[in-house]
Amino acid sequence: MTELLYLFDDSTECTASVLSCLPTGDGLYAVTLDRTIFHPQGGGQPSDIGTINNVSVVKVVHTPEAVLHLTDHEVAGEVVLKVNSExxxxxxxxxxxxxxxxxxxxxxxxxxxxxxxxxxxxxxxxxxxxxxxxxxxxxxxxxxxxxxxxxxxxxxxxxxxxxxxxxxxxxxxxxxxxxxxxxxxxxxxxxxxxxxxxxxxxxxxxxxxx
Ligand SMILES: [Zn+2]
CATH class of the missing domain: 3.30.980.10 (Threonyl-trna Synthetase; Chain A, domain 2)
Structure with a gap:
C-alpha cells in the first residue's frame, strides 16, 4: 500500500522506501514505494515524471493494486524522490x-x-x-x-x-x-x-x- 502524499502535499522532493522493483519486460522497472509524491496518469492528466535516486521515472500509472513508477534502472532501499516541478x-x-x-x-x-x-x-x-x-x-x-x-x-x-x-x-x-x-x-x-x-x-x- 502506497501513501499518496500528492493528494494533500505539493512537495516535489521527499524520501521513501522501495517496496518492490520488478522488470516489466520492455527494458523498464516497475517500482512500488511506501509513499509517493508522484501523481500517476489519470483523470485526463498526464503523470508526473522525475527521478528516484537520479534514476529516471518515465511514467507513473495507477493500477487497481498499486501505484507503479516506471524507471529505466533498478532502485532499492531508502530513496530520494524528485518530481519535475516545471x-x-x-x-x-x-x-x-x-x-x-x-x-x-x-x-x-x-x-x-x-x-x-x-x-x-x-x-x-x-x-x-x-x-x-x-x-x-x-x-x-x-x-x-x-x-x-x-x-x-x-x-x-x-x-x-x-x-x-x-x-x-x-x-x-x-x-x-x-x-x-x-x-x-x-x-x-x-x-x-x-x-x-x-x-x-x-x-x-x-x-x-x-
Ligand atoms: Zn482536478
Whole structure:
C-alpha cells in the first residue's frame, strides 16, 4: 500500500522506501514505494515524471493494486524522490483550467463528462443538461467567462469525505478529483478557447494556456 502524499502535499522532493522493483519486460522497472509524491496518469492528466535516486521515472500509472513508477534502472532501499516541478506546474495549470471550463459549461447549460488535459491537446467534452434544448456556445463568450474566473486570486480548498477528495478554489463549486491543482487560481494564467465543436449532441471545448 502506497501513501499518496500528492493528494494533500505539493512537495516535489521527499524520501521513501522501495517496496518492490520488478522488470516489466520492455527494458523498464516497475517500482512500488511506501509513499509517493508522484501523481500517476489519470483523470485526463498526464503523470508526473522525475527521478528516484537520479534514476529516471518515465511514467507513473495507477493500477487497481498499486501505484507503479516506471524507471529505466533498478532502485532499492531508502530513496530520494524528485518530481519535475516545471512539468508538474504546467500539468496542474492545464488540469485546473479544465475544472473552470467545466464550471463555465455548467453555467451555460452543459455538463462536463470527460476531459483530456495533456499539453497540446487539452479539451473538455460536454453533454447538454437538457438534451431537448441544446444551446450553442460562442467561443469568445466562453473564453471571457473562463478568464473572468481564472484571474481571481482564489485559494485552493481540498477536503476529504469518506476517502473521496474534493477540490475547489474559494467559494466555487467543489468536484471530486484526484489530480494536481494550482494553489491559487490565477496561477493558471490566461486561457485560450481554441475551438468549440458540436457533434452528435456533444460539444468539445479545446483550449490552451497563453
Ligand atoms: Zn482536478
Amino acid at each position: 512539468k508538474r506546474f504546467l500539468h496542474s495549470r492545464l488540469h485546473s483550467a479544465g475544472h473552470i471550463i467545466g464550471l463555465v459549461g455548467d453555467q451555460l447549460s452543459w455538463h462536463a463528462t470527460r476531459g483530456n488535459h495533456f499539453p497540446g491537446e487539452a479539451r473538455v467534452i460536454f453533454e447538454p443538461q437538457d438534451p431537448a434544448s441544446v444551446k450553442l456556445v460562442d467561443c469568445v463568450q466562453f473564453q471571457a467567462q473562463v478568464n473572468q474566473i481564472v484571474t481571481q486570486a482564489f485559494a485552493r480548498v481540498l477536503t476529504e469525505n469518506n476517502g473521496i477528495r474534493t477540490v475547489t478554489w474559494g467559494n466555487l463549486p467543489a468536484y471530486p478529483c484526484g489530480g494536481t491543482h494550482v494553489k491559487t487560481l490565477n496561477e493558471i494564467g490566461q486561457v485560450e478557447i481554441k475551438k468549440i465543436k458540436l457533434k452528435k449532441g456533444q460539444i468539445t471545448v479545446s483550449y490552451a494556456l497563453t
